[in-house]
Amino acid sequence: MEKLRVGILGGTGMVGQRFVSLLDNHPWFEVVTIAASPRSAGKTYEKAVGDRWKMATPMPESVKNLIVMNVNDIVEVSAGVDFVFSAVDMTKDEIKAIEEAYAKTGTPVVSNNSAHRWTPDVPMVVPELNPEHFEVIEAQKKRLGTDRGFIVVKPNCSIQSYAPALHALKEFGPKVVVATTYQAISGAGKNFADWPEMVDNVIPFIGGEEEKSEQEPLRIWGKVEDGKIVKAEGPVITTQCIRVPVSDGHTAAVFVSFEKKPSKEEIMKAWNEFKGLPQELDLPSAPKQFIKYFEEDNRPQAKLDRDYESGMGITLGRLREDKVYDYKFVGLSHNTVRGAAGGAVLTAELLKAQGYITKK
Numbered sequence: 001m002e003k004l005r006v007g008i009l010g011g012t013g014m015v016g017q018r019f020v021s022l023l024d025n026h027p028w029f030e031v032v033t034i035a036a037s038p039r040s041a042g043k044t045y046e047k048a049v050g051d052r053w054k055m056a057t058p059m060p061e062s063v064k065n066l067i068v069m070n071v072n073d074i075v076e077v078s079a080g081v082d083f084v085f086s087a088v089d090m091t092k093d094e095i096k097a098i099e100e101a102y103a104k105t106g107t108p109v110v111s112n113n114s115a116h117r118w119t120p121d122v123p124m125v126v127p128e129l130n131p132e133h134f135e136v137i138e139a140q141k142k143r144l145g146t147d148r149g150f151i152v153v154k155p156n157c158s159i160q161s162y163a164p165a166l167h168a169l170k171e172f173g174p175k176v177v178v179a180t181t182y183q184a185i186s187g188a189g190k191n192f193a194d195w196p197e198m199v200d201n202v203i204p205f206i207g208g209e210e211e212k213s214e215q216e217p218l219r220i221w222g223k224v225e226d227g228k229i230v231k232a233e234g235p236v237i238t239t240q241c242i243r244v245p246v247s248d249g250h251t252a253a254v255f256v257s258f259e260k261k262p263s264k265e266e267i268m269k270a271w272n273e274f275k276g277l278p279q280e281l282d283l284p285s286a287p288k289q290f291i292k293y294f295e296e297d298n299r300p301q302a303k304l305d306r307d308y309e310s311g312m313g314i315t316l317g318r319l320r321e322d323k324v325y326d327y328k329f330v331g332l333s334h335n336t337v338r339g340a341a342g343g344a345v346l347t348a349e350l351l352k353a354q355g356y357i358t359k360k
């Protein structure tokens with residue numbers, strides 16, 4: 001099979017590097033273009049990244065000598081690719097405009113950015129949870145006046161540590177959710193060397209994160225109506241998001257009450273048996289088992305469990321009945337793999353499998 005040609009907007013940054021690493025030897029996609037700010041444009045990828053390479057594995061040989069392009073040269077960048085992943089760091093308005101401009105050249109954009117997460121005809125997708133939202137792409141294409149280009153986004157990294165667990169329990173009607181997230185420093189694009197303040201520290205504030213964590217699951221559980229996503233009315237979700245001294249992996253401590261309280265056995269069964277379209281279609285980046293429950297009292301742990309299913313699975317533990325709510329449990333997901341670039345790659349695989357992304 002001829003591979004699809006991929007461009008990465010913001011490919012020199014932390015999320016961009018994760019895309020580059022995940023796409024090395026990908027069976028369907030090949031990175032042919034990397035674009036970044038004018039500061040990097042014209043340099044080889046290796047030179048543009050310099051000492052900023054933050055991945056645990058070395059930079060793939062295949063990208064080292066690519067000449068970095070300027071993200072703002074939309075026509076030139078689009079000309080050589082079948083679709084792009086977006087991970088640029090610009091203002092929200094700039095990102096909105098530039099992603100639409102790419103889509104209008106007939107180039108599908110799979111974005112890691114938050115700019116379009118609430119644009120009514122842009123699907124925000126976790127492939128196992130709401131692939132049916134791709135249906136609004138047709139309306140979006142009409143609005144943008146394109147027959148091939150569109151934007152699809154993935155949600156914030158924090159919600160993957162609890163929303164899939166709740167989704168698997170939808171038949172019991174989750175009614176009230178209280179979640180505290182313990183979020184890794186890579187979520188801010190940092191490691192300990194460039195954020196020494198985080199060593200031996202906890203910071204009880206992450207700008208904008210609580211609103212995203214409370215609202216985005218409702219959009220994921222929303223309905224398609226007249227070419228738009230209408231968000232779900234419930235459950236009521238309240239969160240606190242806290243930065244903790246962990247390199248990778250967001251943990252969530254969750255309390256939940258249901259319309260119809262399930263037994264512990266029913267919850268375990270729903271989690272263990274939960275499958276989505278990526279598992280049914282056996283997509284290249286799909287975890288075989290999306291949700292894994294640990295019986296051990298001291299799991300999941302960020303360091304031990306974030307790489308479960310290559311960072312694409314969700315791990316849960318500590319399910320017990322609660323005195324105030326029905327149940328409480330703990331969830332964990334890899335924030336830069338499942339929560340960022342990996343989630344976007346899986347989304348692109350599903351878009352390709354369903355014929356939304358094709359060769360130009």
Ligand SMILES: NC(=O)c1ccc[n+]([C@@H]2O[C@H](COP(=O)([O-])OP(=O)(O)OC[C@H]3O[C@@H](n4cnc5c(N)ncnc54)[C@H](OP(=O)(O)O)[C@@H]3O)[C@@H](O)[C@H]2O)c1
Nearest residue numbers: 010011012013014015036037040087088089186187189340
């Ligand atoms: N880190 C995470 O876990 C995470 C998770 C979800 C979402 N996000 C979002 O993803 C985006 C990227 O995050 P990151 O952590 O990878 O950021 P980053 O490491 O700072 O990288 C930013 C990228 O954007 C490029 N860029 C910056 N200013 C630009 C400009 N004015 N014009 C064109 N390109 C520009 C940079 O190019 P140069 O190298 O040339 O400067 C670089 O490629 C952000 O919007 C962030 O909010 C991050």
